[in-house]
Structures are given as C-alpha cells and as structure tokens.
Amino acid sequence: MSAHMTASLAALCVTVDCSLGEAMRRLNETGGGPLLLLDDEGRLKRLVTDGDLRRMILDGSDQNALLASLPAIVPVTAQMNTPLAGLQSLFAAHKVSAIPRLDAEGRPWLLERRDFGGPVLLSTPHLGDLEQQFVQQAFDTNWIAPLGPQVEGFERELADYSENGHVAALSSGTAALHLGLILLGVKDGDRVYCPSFTFAASANPIRYERAEPVFIDSETATWNMSPAALERALSRDKAAGRLPRAVVIANLYGQSADMDPLTQLCDAYGIPVLEDAAESLGATYRGRKSGSFGKLSAYSFNGNKIITTSGGGALCSDDEELIARARFLSTQAREPAAHYEHKVIGYNYRLSNVLAGIGRGQLKVLDERVRRRREIFSIYQSVLAGVRGIEWMPEPEGYFSTRWLTAATINRECGTCPGDLVEALKVVGIEARPLWKPMHRQPLFADCEYVPHGENHSVSDELFECGVCLPSGSSMADATVTRIAEQLRYLIAG
Ligand SMILES: Cc1ncc(COP(=O)(O)O)c(C=O)c1O
Structure with a gap:
C-alpha cells in the first residue's frame, strides 16, 4: 500500500492475494465499497463489488479463495487532470457511486459521487432562526430605509458585543475604513501606514483621499503587522519630518495583530490607529475584543465574513463625537435645515434598516x-x-x-x-x-x-x-x- 493513501482510501484497497473472506469483511467495514483491487505494483486491476464476491461464492469459491482469480476489467477511471465537468459527466454516464482517479504511475485515488453534490466554497453565509423575524419587523413597520429601529438596535448590540462605546452601522467595511480615515484627518498628500499583507480594501480608501499608503510588513508570530517594521518606519520618518497621519492595523483570518507593542509605538509617536477588524469580529487579544483597540475600528459584514448582513460594515469607537460625525457624513452630510444645506462632502454609506435586521439575528449566533x-x-x-x-x-x-x-x-x-x-x-x-x-x-x-x-x-x-x-x-x-x-x-x- 503506498504511503500517500488516506485511511479511508487504504481501507478500500485490496491486493490480488487478498482472500474472499477478507474482502467480504472489508466491504462490511467500509460500508459497501466498491473495493479497489491492486496488482503487485499498486496499479489498479479492477473494482470489486459485493456482487463480484457473491458470484465467486456461487461459482464454488470458498472463503480462502484469492481475488487473483477475478479477471482484470479496466474500470471507468479519471486522470488527475480531468476537469470537474468531465468528472461530473463520467458519474452521470456510468451511473456509478465512485470512480478511481489515477495518478501518473497508475495508482488510484477514489472519487465519490457525494463529493460532487455541489461546490464547496471558502466561506458562505450561515443564517440562524431569528434573522427573518427582525427583517419582518422592518417590513411590518415599513421601515425599509437606510435608518430605523433595526439600525439603532444593531448599533447598540454590536457596541455591547465588541466592547466599543459607540457604533455607526454602514454599508460596507470599506465605507467604514474610508470614513475612519476622514475622521482622523487624512488628506491629500498625507502618508498613511497600512499592512502590506491584507486585502486591498485596507489600502484603497487611503487613495480615495489622495493620500500615500506606506506598506508595513507582517511578523511570523501573528502574520499581522510587524512591530519591528513599524518601529523602523516611524523612527526613520520622524527623522525625515514626514510622520504618517494615521496607521491602519488589520487583523487577518480571524486573529488580532499584536496590539500592545503596535499601539504603544503609535502612542509614543502620537499617531492614531484605525483598526481594520473586518476579518476578526469575535476574536480576542489578551482578553479584550478585537476591534476595540483603534481610536476607530472597522468591521465588515460582507457575505463571506463570520456573520453577515449580505453587505455591510460598522465603524466603532469610544469617542461619541467621532461616531456622531460618522453618522452625519454617511447620510450625505446634511446640515439640520429643511432646504438641504451642505458644507462638506457627504457619502451615502448608511446601512439599511432591513439589512440591520439580518445583522441583529446574526449577532445572536x-x-x-x-x-x-x-x-x-x-x-x-x-x-x-x-x-x-x-x-x-x-x-x-x-x-x-x-x-x-x-x-x-x-x-x-x-x-x-x-x-x-x-x-x-x-x-x-x-x-x-x-x-x-x-x-x-x-x-x-x-x-x-x-x-x-x-x-x-x-x-x-x-x-x-x-x-x-x-x-x-x-x-x-x-x-x-x-x-x-x-x-x-x-x-x-x-
Ligand atoms: C481585511 C479587510 N479589510 C476590509 C474589507 C472590506 O470589507 P467590505 O467587503 O465589507 O467592504 C475586507 C473584506 O472584504 C477585508 O478582508
């Protein structure tokens, strides 16, 4: 048996010197096979079904008869490079539950029809039982708007969960990062530090403001921003009189960056942190919730995230004024006047009341x-x-x-x-x-x-x-x- 085989594949493989009795036991243990009969070189000779074993018995073989007596029958096989569509049509054409796939040396690897029930995606939405109830409330009260009681409830509940004083529910994590940069005063020509190892949405909003991203490497211990690289960049840029306006720190794949040294460095140089916690909602760092370390922090509720509102995000902070300003900017920066007065550029970045209903249900799970x-x-x-x-x-x-x-x-x-x-x-x-x-x-x-x-x-x-x-x-x-x-x-x- 070749060393590369998985336990379940190894259990299905038998060699020509296997007895009828042993083959029957194997079929029993593996839930019905078919078994893969290999020659002395480990190449596939044929498949063996319980029907084949029954026929051996009817032909007078006893328990000790060897499978070597079965004639070689070239089975339906696929090659390692047979594409998905080709495999699906092989299953359909031959109405079999398993097809051996052969590598370059003719060694088999069993593909089972149940593996082809549909594609397995990286990270799909997973809804609970309560989302529809919250959405129904939005329908029942006709709050089908980018504001309303579900948004308020979602903001309150997310603030509690994430250990942030205040939350603005927004249309995406990218929108949250963009507003975060604006609130930290980032403008044309400013330098903004950002991890290099991240999704482009951590960096793009820097360019929305015509500021200059400076990319900081990761460390091996966390895969997130390297305190050593950050320190070198800060001391070099201080000497050159060009310190950044803000530092974006991202927490990737569900894990916080090493926030203690990173935030201490930023504090020492007086640079505010915008935490990109799009991928780390639910994680903690030294007992504290990821997404509560920045002066401002952003979450994402995109469809691939740990919980989703189909599309959405949030900007969080302990600073009430900053979040009030985020709400103002995200609803077109309308001054309190009946005639639509505007003094600054606004954005249409607010989360809808319907989607906030999904978010409330998702927070519960x-x-x-x-x-x-x-x-x-x-x-x-x-x-x-x-x-x-x-x-x-x-x-x-x-x-x-x-x-x-x-x-x-x-x-x-x-x-x-x-x-x-x-x-x-x-x-x-x-x-x-x-x-x-x-x-x-x-x-x-x-x-x-x-x-x-x-x-x-x-x-x-x-x-x-x-x-x-x-x-x-x-x-x-x-x-x-x-x-x-x-x-x-x-x-x-x-
Ligand atoms: C690290 C990171 N930052 C920002 C975002 C942007 O979030 P959104 O897709 O909600 O705009 C994502 C995910 O998409 C992300 O993975």
Missing part, C-alpha cells in the same frame, strides 16, 4: 459561529496531523482566533505549491485560495514604499508564496471538512 469555525480548524488539524510540511497559522498565547478562515503554509518539502493545490482542489469543486497577495506586489501600488520585517526579510512575500486558505464556512458538515482534508493529505503527501 456569533459566538456559536466562532465555536464552529474553530471546530472546523481542529478537524483539518487532526486529519492532517503528522503530514510533514504543512503549518497552520499560529495562535500565540493570549490570543483567541475565530479561525475565520483556516490558513496554512505549505513547505517546499511537500513537492507541491499553493497554486497547484488550489487548482487541484478546484477540479473536485473545492474552493481554496492563496493567502493575500501583498499590497507592495500589486500593480496598483507599485510606486508605494514598503518596509519589510527585517532589512532583508519580507514575511508577507514568504506567506504569499507558500500559503493557502481552506473552506471554513460554519455550515459545513464534519464529513465535508474531513473529505477536503483527506484530499489535501493526498495532494501534499502523495
């Missing part, structure tokens, strides 16, 4: 969703335990990650790379993604400064080159996660 995402991470961890070369995103002591996305790095010794893994999983309908491509490598930001973790050590480049994130939606069944992990195990260890 947030802790449950966090628990489930962490459970999904532990299934990956246990199925892939002992596989050399795969390392999970670290969760240092004092941090509590939501594991919004299970993220890992794949060492070169695995003989595969994230790009190949993502493609191979796509073939079987599983969506995986490389880790974020650093902003300093994006054509859009090619002219921006970048400050690496060490003078000659760029952590974000390393993470991008060897990292993947895996399907992590809280509605996935254990069996789905196990199947994904087993396929990964085959691809990495095979």
Whole structure:
C-alpha cells in the first residue's frame, strides 16, 4: 500500500492475494465499497463489488479463495487532470457511486459521487432562526430605509458585543475604513501606514483621499503587522519630518495583530490607529475584543465574513463625537435645515434598516459561529496531523482566533505549491485560495514604499508564496471538512 493513501482510501484497497473472506469483511467495514483491487505494483486491476464476491461464492469459491482469480476489467477511471465537468459527466454516464482517479504511475485515488453534490466554497453565509423575524419587523413597520429601529438596535448590540462605546452601522467595511480615515484627518498628500499583507480594501480608501499608503510588513508570530517594521518606519520618518497621519492595523483570518507593542509605538509617536477588524469580529487579544483597540475600528459584514448582513460594515469607537460625525457624513452630510444645506462632502454609506435586521439575528449566533469555525480548524488539524510540511497559522498565547478562515503554509518539502493545490482542489469543486497577495506586489501600488520585517526579510512575500486558505464556512458538515482534508493529505503527501 503506498504511503500517500488516506485511511479511508487504504481501507478500500485490496491486493490480488487478498482472500474472499477478507474482502467480504472489508466491504462490511467500509460500508459497501466498491473495493479497489491492486496488482503487485499498486496499479489498479479492477473494482470489486459485493456482487463480484457473491458470484465467486456461487461459482464454488470458498472463503480462502484469492481475488487473483477475478479477471482484470479496466474500470471507468479519471486522470488527475480531468476537469470537474468531465468528472461530473463520467458519474452521470456510468451511473456509478465512485470512480478511481489515477495518478501518473497508475495508482488510484477514489472519487465519490457525494463529493460532487455541489461546490464547496471558502466561506458562505450561515443564517440562524431569528434573522427573518427582525427583517419582518422592518417590513411590518415599513421601515425599509437606510435608518430605523433595526439600525439603532444593531448599533447598540454590536457596541455591547465588541466592547466599543459607540457604533455607526454602514454599508460596507470599506465605507467604514474610508470614513475612519476622514475622521482622523487624512488628506491629500498625507502618508498613511497600512499592512502590506491584507486585502486591498485596507489600502484603497487611503487613495480615495489622495493620500500615500506606506506598506508595513507582517511578523511570523501573528502574520499581522510587524512591530519591528513599524518601529523602523516611524523612527526613520520622524527623522525625515514626514510622520504618517494615521496607521491602519488589520487583523487577518480571524486573529488580532499584536496590539500592545503596535499601539504603544503609535502612542509614543502620537499617531492614531484605525483598526481594520473586518476579518476578526469575535476574536480576542489578551482578553479584550478585537476591534476595540483603534481610536476607530472597522468591521465588515460582507457575505463571506463570520456573520453577515449580505453587505455591510460598522465603524466603532469610544469617542461619541467621532461616531456622531460618522453618522452625519454617511447620510450625505446634511446640515439640520429643511432646504438641504451642505458644507462638506457627504457619502451615502448608511446601512439599511432591513439589512440591520439580518445583522441583529446574526449577532445572536456569533459566538456559536466562532465555536464552529474553530471546530472546523481542529478537524483539518487532526486529519492532517503528522503530514510533514504543512503549518497552520499560529495562535500565540493570549490570543483567541475565530479561525475565520483556516490558513496554512505549505513547505517546499511537500513537492507541491499553493497554486497547484488550489487548482487541484478546484477540479473536485473545492474552493481554496492563496493567502493575500501583498499590497507592495500589486500593480496598483507599485510606486508605494514598503518596509519589510527585517532589512532583508519580507514575511508577507514568504506567506504569499507558500500559503493557502481552506473552506471554513460554519455550515459545513464534519464529513465535508474531513473529505477536503483527506484530499489535501493526498495532494501534499502523495
Ligand atoms: C481585511 C479587510 N479589510 C476590509 C474589507 C472590506 O470589507 P467590505 O467587503 O465589507 O467592504 C475586507 C473584506 O472584504 C477585508 O478582508
């Protein structure tokens, strides 16, 4: 039996010197097979069903008869590079429940029809029982507007949950970051520090204000902003008289950045922090909620986030005046006059009352969703335990990650790379993604400064080159996660 096989595949494989009795026991234990009969070289000779075993008995074979007596029958097989559509039509045409897929040496890997029930996506919305009730209240009271009692309730409840004094519910996390920068006074020509290893929405709003992003690298311990790089950038820029107007700190994949040294540095230089907690709602750092560390902090309720309002975001702060100003700017900056008086540029960034209703229902199940995402991470961890070369995103002591996305790095010794893994999983309908491509490598930001973790050590480049994130939606069944992990195990260890 080749070393790359997963436990469930190994249980289905038998060799030609296997007895009829043993094959019957295997079928029993594995829930009906079919078994894969391998020749001495480990190549697939044929499939063996319980019908084949019954026919051997009817033909007079006893329990000790060897499967070698079965004639070789070339089964329906797929190749490693058969695309998803091709696999689906093989299942449909042959009406079989499993098809062996052969690698270049003719060794099989079993694909089961149940794996093709539909694509498995990275992170899908997972609604609870209460969202519809809150939405119905909005309908019943005809509050189908970008304001109303559901928005007020959502803001209050999110403020309580996130340990922030005040919250403005907005149309997206990007809108929250944009208003956050405006409220911190960012304007044309200002420098704003931002992590390089993040989604583009952390950086784009800096450019909305015609300010200059300066990208700061990550550290290996958290994958988030490197305090060492931040310190170098601040002391260098202070000496040059060009300190940034603000620092955006993002918390990726459900885990906080190392907020103590980062905020201490920013405080020491008098620079305010805008916390991008779009991916970390529900996480904690040293016992305090992620998204409560910035002078202003932003959450996202996009459809792929741990909870969603289909699209939405929030800007949070302990400073009541800042949040009142955010509400004002996000509703077109209308001065209190009947004739629509305007003194500053406004935005249409408010969350609708209907969507806030979804958010209220989702907040009630947030802790449950966090628990489930962490459970999904532990299934990956246990199925892939002992596989050399795969390392999970670290969760240092004092941090509590939501594991919004299970993220890992794949060492070169695995003989595969994230790009190949993502493609191979796509073939079987599983969506995986490389880790974020650093902003300093994006054509859009090619002219921006970048400050690496060490003078000659760029952590974000390393993470991008060897990292993947895996399907992590809280509605996935254990069996789905196990199947994904087993396929990964085959691809990495095979
Ligand atoms: C790190 C980060 N920042 C900001 C955003 C923007 O949030 P939204 O999609 O709600 O605009 C996202 C997610 O989309 C994100 O992952």
